[in-house]
Amino acid sequence: MTATSEFMPTQSTPLGADTFGVQSAPARALDGSRLVVRATQAFIGAVLILAAVGLWAMPGADWSGDLLLIKLVLSLMMVLGGIAMLHTPNRAKTPEIEIDTIRREVRVMRRNDAGDQMLSAHKFADLERAELLGAHMILWAKGGVMLAEVAMSDPNIRRSLTSAMMQAGKF
Secondary structure, three states, X not given: XXXXXXXXXXXXXXXXXXXXXXXXXXXXXXOOHHHHHHHHHHHHHHHHHHHHHHHHHOOOOOOOHHHHHHHHHHHHHXXXXXXXXXXXXXXXXXXXXXXXXXXXXXXXXXEEOOEEEEEEEEEHHHOOEXXXXXXEEEEEEHHHEEEEEEEOOOHHHHHHHHHHHHHOOOO
C-alpha cells in the first residue's frame, strides 16, 4: 500500500513484495543541500566561461604564436568545463519516507537504477515526537531534527499511523 496524495508523484512505490502495513511517499529536501550544490555548479560553470572570454579580451596581451596556442587550449578547456558544469545532470533522486506500521519504524530510502538504498531507519519509540496538523503528520527524530512531513489523504492510513504513534507515546 502506498500513501500518496494528489500532489505527490505516482512513481513512489513501497519496497519488497510484502507491502502490508508499509506506506511510502516522497520526502522533501529539508536542508536544501541539492539546491546549494546545483547553484554552486552553475556559478563555477559561468565563471569558467567568463574567464575563457577574459583571456582573449585582456588588453596588452602578448600575441606571439606559442602563447596564442596556450591561450587557445586553456580557453577551450575552460569553456568545455564551464558548459559541463552548467549542464551536468547531478540531481540526486529525492529520498522517500517509508512508514512501516507493522515493524513500527520510519525508513528514509533513496531509489536508483542500482537498487534501493536505506539512508536511515528510526523506530517509532526512538522518535522524539510526532505532530498531527490536519491531514499532515510531522515526525521529529532525536535532537529536534525534522525527519519527515507526511500528507495522508487516505483515512485508513491516517488512522493506522495515528494509532501507532499514540501507542508509542509520541503525541
